[in-house]
Amino acid sequence: MSIEEKKRLKRNDRVTIRTVATHAGVSVAAVSKVMRNAYGVSEALRARVTDAIEVLGYRPSRAARGLRGRSFTIGVLLIDIRNPFLPEVIAGVNGVLAPSHYQAMIGVSDARVQLETSLIESMIDYKMDGLILVAPRLPSDIIAKFAAQIPIVAVGYHDAGATAFDTVNADDQRGAELAVEALLACGYRDIEMLSLGEREGHQVSVVRQREIGFRRAIQRAGLGSSAPITKIPIAPPKREETMRKFLSRKNRPRAVFCWSDLDAITLLSLAMEMGVRVPEDLAVVGYDNSSTAALGLVNLASIDQSGRELGQVATRTLISRIEGRTGAEHIFQMPSLVSRNSLTRSGKAPVA
Template sequence: MPIKEKSKPAKRDRVTIRTVAAHAGVSVAAVSKVMRNAYGVSENLRAKVTGSIEELGYRPSRTARGLRGRTFTIGLLLVDIRNPFLPEVIDGVNGVLAPSHYQAMIGVGEGRMQLETSLIESMIDYKMDGLILVAPRLPTEIIAEFAAQVPIVAVGYHDPKAKTFDTVNTDDQRGAEIAVEALLKCGYRDIEMLSLGAREGHKVSVVRQREIGYRRAMLRAGLGSSAPISHIPVHSPKREEAMRVFLARSDRPRGVFCWSDLDAITLLSAAAEMGVRIPEDLAVVGYDNSTTAALSLVNLASIDQSGRELGEAATRTLLSRIEGRSDPEHLLLMPSLVNRKSLI
C-alpha cells in the first residue's frame, strides 16, 4: 500500500505595504504616513491602517526600508543603564514611538568617549533614521560632525548654541537653586553640595550646570563665601569611602544637596550604618526623583525633572527633525521639588 504524503501547508504570500493599503482601502502614501506618525493623520485613518497591519501580520523589511532611505529605527544612546532615572526616559521615548511604528535600539556608552563614538558610528552604519543621545560625553564639534550625517537630539547636554543638532533638557541650574532654597526654607544655612569628581563632567553636562545653580542660590542667600562642593569619585569602593569620610567630618554641614539620587541614596545608606540621623543630624536633597527615592524606607526629598517628559520631548523633537526641520530647537523643561522625610 503506497505511503500517502502529507500535504504541505499553502505558502503564504509576503505581505507588503501595498497589501496593507489594498486591505485598508487607502493609498500606499497613506499607509506610509501612518507608519511614520506624520503630522495631520486622522484617528480614523490611523485605526484603519493599524487594524490592517495587525490583521495581516505585516512586518516591514528593514533592509528594503534602508535602501529606500528610511529604516524606522531610532538609536538611543544611554550613559549608564544602572541609573534608575533612565528607565523613565526610555518609557517616554517608547510612548511616542509606539503609534509611529518606529522602534528604538539601545546602546550604552558607559560614559566613555571612545565607546560612545563607536556606538554612534555603528548606529549610522545600520542606517538608523535618527539618534537620541542621553548625557553624552562627546564635545559639541564631534556631535555636530555626526549630526551632518543623521538627525540628532542630545538630552542632558546644555549647548543652546548648537546649530546642527537639537537639545532637550531640564533647567538644571534652576533645579539646583530649588534644592538650596528648600534647605534654606527649613532653616539650614550650613549647606554643602556633593558632586561628581572634577574630571567627570564638562561645561555642558548636567552636573556642572547644577553646580552653577547651587553657587548662585548660595550667593543670593548671602552664603557665597561658604558654598563648598565636595567631589565624590565615580567608582566603588572609593565612592562609598568618600561618603563615609564626609559623614564622619567634625565640620559636616547640616544640609546637603546631592547632584543625583544615585549619590543621595548611597549617602543615606552610609548614614544609617554610621548612626547619622536623617534629617535630625543631616538633611538631604537629591536630584532626579527616581522611583527608588519614593520608597518608604528611602523617603528622599528630590528634584523632579520628569524623565518621561524628557524622553517624550526628545522623541517628538527628533521625529520633526527627521521629517525635514532644519532650524535647531533647544527645549528647557522646568523642574520641581518633591518633598520627603530626608528634608523635613
C-alpha cells in the same frame, strides 16, 4: 480576509506593504503615511490600516526601509545604565514612538568616549533615522560632525549655541537653586553639595550646571563667596569611601544637596549604617525624583525634572528634525521640588 488573499499568502508568506494596502482598500502611500504617523491622517484611515496590519501580521523590512532612505528606527544612547532616572526617559521615548511605528534601539556606552563614538557610528551604519543622546560625554564639535550625517537630539547636554543638533534639558541651574532654597526655608545654613569629580563632567553637563546653580543660591543667601562642594569618584569602592569620609567628618555640614538620587540614595544607606540620623543630623536633597526616592524606606526629598516628559519632548523634537526641520531648537523645562522626610520629618513642603 478574502479567499483570494489567503491563497496568495499561502503561495508567499511574506506580507508586504502592498498586501496591507490591498486588504485595507487604500493606497500604498496611505499605508506609509499611517506608519510614519504623518500629519493629517484621519482616525478612520488609521484604524483601517492598523486593523490590516494586525490581521496580516505585517512586519516591515528594516533593511528595505533603510535602502529607501527611512528605517523607522531611532537610536537611544545611554551613558550610565545604573542611574534610576533613565527608565523614565526611555518610557517617555517609547510612549511617543508606540503609535508612530518607529522603534527605539538602545545602546549603552558605559561613560567611555571611545565606546560612545563607536556606538554612534554603528547606529549611523545601521541606517537609523535619528539619534537621542542622553547625557553624552562627547565635545560639541564631534556631536555636530555626527549631526551632519544623522538628526540628533541631546538630552542633559547644555549647549544652547549648537546649530547642528537640538538639545532638551531641565533647567539644572534652577533645580539646584530650588534645593538650596528648600534647605534655607527649613532653617539650614550650613549646606554643602556632593558632586562628581572633575573628570566625570564637563561644562555643558548637568553636573556642572547644578554646581553653578548651587553656588549662585549659596552666594545669594549671603553664606559666603565659596560654596563648599565635595567631589566624589564615580566608581566603587572609592565612591563609597569618599561618602563615608564625608559622613564621619567633624565639620560635616548640617545639610547636603546631592547632584543625583543615584548618590543621594547611597548616602542615605551609609548614613543609616553609620548611625547618622536623617534629617535630625543631616538633611538630604537629591536630584531626579527617581522611583526609588519615593519608596517608604528611602523617603528622599528630590528635585523632579520629569524624565518621562524629557523623553517625550526629545522624541517629538527628533521626529520633527527627521521630517525636515533644519533650525536648531534648545528646549528648557522647569524642575520642581518634591519634599519628603530626608528634608523635614513631616514630609511637608517648607514654607518660603
